[in-house]
Amino acid sequence: EAQVTQNPRYLITVTGKKLTVTCSQNMNHEYMSWYRQDPGLGLRQIYYSMNVEVTDKGDVPEGYKVSRKEKRNFPLILESPSPNQTSLYFCASSPRPQETQYFGPGTRLLVL
Amino acid sequence: SQQGEEDPQALSIQEGENATMNCSYKTSINNLQWYRQNSGRGLVHLILIRSNEREKHSGRLRVTLDTSKKSSSLLITASRAADTASYFCATVNSGYSTLTFGKGTMLLVSP
Numbered sequence: 001e002a003q004v005t006q007n008p009r010y011l012i013t014v015t016g017k018k019l020t021v022t023c024s025q026n027m028n029h030e031y032m033s034w035y036r037q038d039p040g041l042g043l044r045q046i047y048y049s050m051n052v053e054v055t056d057k058g059d060v061p062e063g064y065k066v067s068r069k070e071k072r073n074f075p076l077i078l079e080s081p082s083p084n085q086t087s088l089y090f091c092a093s094s095p096r097p098q099e100t101q102y103f104g105p106g107t108r109l110l111v112l
Numbered sequence: 113s114q115q116g117e118e119d120p121q122a123l124s125i126q127e128g129e130n131a132t133m134n135c136s137y138k139t140s141i142n143n144l145q146w147y148r149q150n151s152g153r154g155l156v157h158l159i160l161i162r163s164n165e166r167e168k169h170s171g172r173l174r175v176t177l178d179t180s181k182k183s184s185s186l187l188i189t190a191s192r193a194a195d196t197a198s199y200f201c202a203t204v205n206s207g208y209s210t211l212t213f214g215k216g217t218m219l220l221v222s223p
Contacts, residue, residue, distance in 0.1 A: 004154075033211070042200065042215035043155075050209065058210060090154060097211055098142045098204040103154035 002027045006091050006104035013081055014112050021076045021107050023091030029102070031094045032074040033058065034066065036087040037106075043090065048097070049074055081111045118201055118217040126222055131188040133217040135201030136181075142204045144177060144184050149198045149216070158186075158199075191221045 004025045013019055025032065033048035035058075045058030049068040063085055065077040074093075078085060091104040119134045135144065143162045147155040161168045161177045161184065168175045174187040188195055198216040205212065 035213075040215065043213040045210055045212070048210060056209070059212075088152065092155075096208070098208050100145065100157045100160060101147075101155070101202075101211060103147075103156070105154045106152065108152075 002102070004091055004093055004102050004104035006089075006107050008107060009105060010108050012110045012112065015082055016080050019078050019081060019109075021078075021089060021091075021109070023074045023076065023104060024072050025074075025091075025093040025102070026072065027093060027102065028071065029093035029095055030071070031097050031099075032068065033092050033097075033101075034064070034074070034076050035090045035092065036060065036085075037090065038087050046076070046089075050097075081109075083111045085109065086111045118199065118214045120217060121215070122218045122220070124220045124222065125191060127192055129191055129221075131191050131195070131219055131221070133186045133199050133219070135184045135186070135214055137184075137201075137203050138182065139203075139205070141179075142208060144175075145202045145211075146173075146175060146184075146186050147200045147202060147213075149200065151197075155200065188219075191219075193221050193223050195219060196221045 007022045030051045034046040035043040037043050044060045047066040049055045089107045092101040094101045145160045146158040149155045159170050161175050172189045177184045198218050200213050200216045202213045
């Protein structure tokens with residue numbers, strides 16, 4: 001089944017404790033991206049990747065890192081999480097950015 | 113930066129009625145996409161309309177695009193309770209690298 005998976009689905013952590021949210025797709029898509037969703041603000045893009053080893057900042061990259069060492073994986077790294085990064089995070093993939101995006105189920109993060 | 117802006121922010125209707133949501137954007141686009149999100153879940157693609165298209169249909173969905181007014185509308189006909197969700201429009205920037213979503217319209221369909 002074609003899908004985008006994210007792990008974990010729910011995470012509670014404390015300020016400053018490094019964490020990684022994994023994202024994997026099995027559709028051989030070149031384009032992958034991360035979004036955060038906050039009430040009243042909609043979805044905002046954090047980082048995107050056009051292909052392996054090619055990543056770039058979206059609208060809200062501060063406090064986040066990403067890597068794209070393999071085509072299927074695009075982890076989101078929070079080196080030192082802060083409470084303002086409490087949010088619902090989505091990973092998405094597509095053949096190209098202007099084509100249909102396939103979203104993962106989301107990761108709900110709470111930073112205390 | 114928010115490119116697409118949906119209107120209204122919230123819409124409440126009865127089953128069987130039609131629901132219309134609008135999206136406005138600021139710069140030229142390659143295409144415009146509509147997505148649905150059930151509460152707290154991942155977004156699901158509904159329909160994509162290219163800049164050279166004016167209207168597109170998919171089942172009970174009808175999307176129009178007016179590039180001169182930089183606006184699009186999504187019509188859901190004969191709505192059902194299962195259509196209750198948030199609906200987002202999204203546009204691709206001129207560099208074809210990022211997809212920007214609006215803040216969404218929350219649709220509530222009551223039985």
